[in-house]
Amino acid sequence: MALDPRRTEAYFALMEAGGLLQLLMEEQCQRDGDISYLQFFLLARLAQAPGGRMRMTELADTVVHSRSGLSYQAGKLEKAELLRREPSPGDERSVTAVITEEGRRRLEQVLPGHVSVVERGMFDVLDDEQAAALAGTLGVVRDRLRTLVPSSAERRRRARD
Amino acid sequence: MALDPRRTEAYFALMEAGGLLQLLMEEQCQRDGDISYLQFFLLARLAQAPGGRMRMTELADTVVHSRSGLSYQAGKLEKAELLRREPSPGDERSVTAVITEEGRRRLEQVLPGHVSVVERGMFDVLDDEQAAALAGTLGVVRDRLRTLVPSSAERRRRARD
DNA sequence: TATTGTTATACTCTATAACTATA
DNA sequence: TATAGTTATAGAGTATAACAATA
Numbered sequence: 001m002a003l004d005p006r007r008t009e010a011y012f013a014l015m016e017a018g019g020l021l022q023l024l025m026e027e028q029c030q031r032d033g034d035i036s037y038l039q040f041f042l043l044a045r046l047a048q049a050p051g052g053r054m055r056m057t058e059l060a061d062t063v064v065h066s067r068s069g070l071s072y073q074a075g076k077l078e079k080a081e082l083l084r085r086e087p088s089p090g091d092e093r094s095v096t097a098v099i100t101e102e103g104r105r106r107l108e109q110v111l112p113g114h115v116s117v118v119e120r121g122m123f124d125v126l127d128d129e130q131a132a133a134l135a136g137t138l139g140v141v142r143d144r145l146r147t148l149v150p151s152s153a154e155r156r157r158r159a160r161d
Numbered sequence: 162m163a164l165d166p167r168r169t170e171a172y173f174a175l176m177e178a179g180g181l182l183q184l185l186m187e188e189q190c191q192r193d194g195d196i197s198y199l200q201f202f203l204l205a206r207l208a209q210a211p212g213g214r215m216r217m218t219e220l221a222d223t224v225v226h227s228r229s230g231l232s233y234q235a236g237k238l239e240k241a242e243l244l245r246r247e248p249s250p251g252d253e254r255s256v257t258a259v260i261t262e263e264g265r266r267r268l269e270q271v272l273p274g275h276v277s278v279v280e281r282g283m284f285d286v287l288d289d290e291q292a293a294a295l296a297g298t299l300g301v302v303r304d305r306l307r308t309l310v311p312s313s314a315e316r317r318r319r320a321r322d
Numbered sequence: 323t324a325t326t327g328t329t330a331t332a333c334t335c336t337a338t339a340a341c342t343a344t345a
Numbered sequence: 346t347a348t349a350g351t352t353a354t355a356g357a358g359t360a361t362a363a364c365a366a367t368a
Contacts, residue, residue, distance in 0.1 A: 003276045006289075006296050011279050013299035018179025020306035023226065036334090056350065065184065069336060071351055085350095093344045093349040115164045118172050125305045128167075130298050135167050137287065137295050138174035144286045145181035153348080159338075197357090217327065230359060232328055246327095254326040254367045314325080320361075 024117050033110035038063065039077060040114070043107050046083065046099040053098045055088055060152045067152050082106055185278050194271035199224065200238060201275070203231075204268050207244065207260040214259045216249055221313045228313050243267055 003011075022037060029040045041063050046052055060070040074097055077083045082103035088094035099107075123131055150158070164172075183198060190201045202224050207213055221231040235258060238244045243264035249255035260268075284292055311319070 003279060004292075006293055007279065007284055010292055010296035010299060011283060013296060013303045014175070014179060014283075015182065017299055017303040017306055018175060018183075020303065020310050021176065022179075023310055024306070038335095057348090064336095066337060067350065068338080068352075072335075075351090088349090091345075091349080095350060118164060118168065121306050121309055122172060122175075122302050123168055125301050126298065131165075131171055132167055133294055134298050135171035135174060137291050138171060138178055140286050141283050142174045142178040142181065145178055145185070145282050148282055149181050149184055156348090199358090218325090225359095227360060228327065229329075229361080233358070236328090249326095252326080252368075256327060317325090 021117075021121055024121060025114065028113050028117050029110055032113040033106050035080075035082075035106065035110070039073060039082075040107075040110055042073060042077065043082060043099060043103050046097060047104060047107055051098075052104070053096050056085075056095045056097060057152060059097055065149070065152055065155070067156070077103070182278075182282060185282060186275065189274050189278050190271055193274040194267050196241075196243075196267065196271070200234060200243075201268075201271055203234060203238065204243060204260060204264050207258060208265060208268055212259070213265070214257050217246075217256045217258060218313060220258055226310070226313055226316070228317070238264070 025040075026037045029035050029037050033040065035043070042059065045059065045062055046054055056070060056074070057067065060067050064070045064073065074083065074085060078085060081100055083097050083099050085095050085097055088096045126134065186201075187198045190196050190198050194201065196204070203220065206220065206223055207215055217231060217235070218228065221228050225231045225234065235244065235246060239246060242261055244258050244260050246256050246258055249257040287295065
């Protein structure tokens with residue numbers, strides 16, 4: 001690979017760490033809350049949004065990158081009564097997803113174990129300075145990567161043309 | 162979440178950066194080499210092993226974490242003639258996967274675009290010092306996470322009991 | 323008995339395109 | 346015409362358990 005060895009190392013470490021962490025989280029979410037990691041993320045994202053509500057497209061862009069994929073997941077979460085969907089005020093085409101009380105309870109049920117995996121998997125082996133540097137650097141990389149991945153609306157537009 | 166905000170930030174940044182990069186790579190591998198990202202990884206892993214060969218279980222542990230999953234992928238790669246399977250010398254139960262010449266060619270075909278995504282997605286926005294620190298810190302985290310995820314053999318043993 | 327790898331099965335998830343309704 | 350969301354369909358990938366062969 002015509003890439004500086006140090007950079008190759010950083011890239012592979014990022015991908016492997018992300019993958020391993022995802023594996024651990026998948027297990028933890030299933031065990032503690034009977035939901036997938038993706039569903040945990042959707043609930044967590046909704047919970048931190050004002051009023052616990054977000055438009056479907058907006059939500060799709062933060063996690064799934066395909067509208068149909070989100071409809072599928074929202075259907076499952078709605079059946080489990082962890083979220084509900086209602087018409088968006090102001091735009092009759094649009095649908096707003098809202099986390100339910102039970103959704104918040106489920107989230108609370110999963111969070112302690114989740115935090116503990118993060119602590120044991122990442123921060124037990126880093127000091128505060130390293131953790132801060134990691135947050136900063138990864139934040140920059142994430143922001144950069146966001147600009148390179150098209151939104152769900154853009155993807156659809158491109159596919160049509 | 163009862164986790165230091167800075168740590169939460171680092172954790173989410175890691176997961177999102179990993180996810181976005183995976184999306185970009187999936188596209189790139191498909192476009193440049195008509196293979197999935199996972200298949201690219203399997204070929205890359207084999208290519209860097211001595212003799213381009215590795216036992217199936219060993220290979221499973223580096224990527225897939227399930228033996229049946231690897232058998233499935235190996236079947237697809239073998240049909241595409243990118244790898245072949247042969248009996249392992251010394252243990253008649255065991256199978257060794259070997260990357261073919263065509264497998265190496267395919268890898269070479271994918272690598273330039275791959276490197277370019279890594280460069281544009283990660284290192285255009287980091288200086289050398291940041292890149293080095295990132296490699297170091299993520300390496301530590303990855304090693305830690307490896308100890309927390311059981312091998313495919315361990316998982317099987319546990320499931321049986 | 324334990325381990326290696328494969329396979330049959332069943333399931334989850336995903337993307338694409340076609341569809342409805344509203345802007 | 347363009348956009349929001351859903352859905353039908355079809356395909357890829359996964360895990361589990363049962364299997365055969367070897368240690």
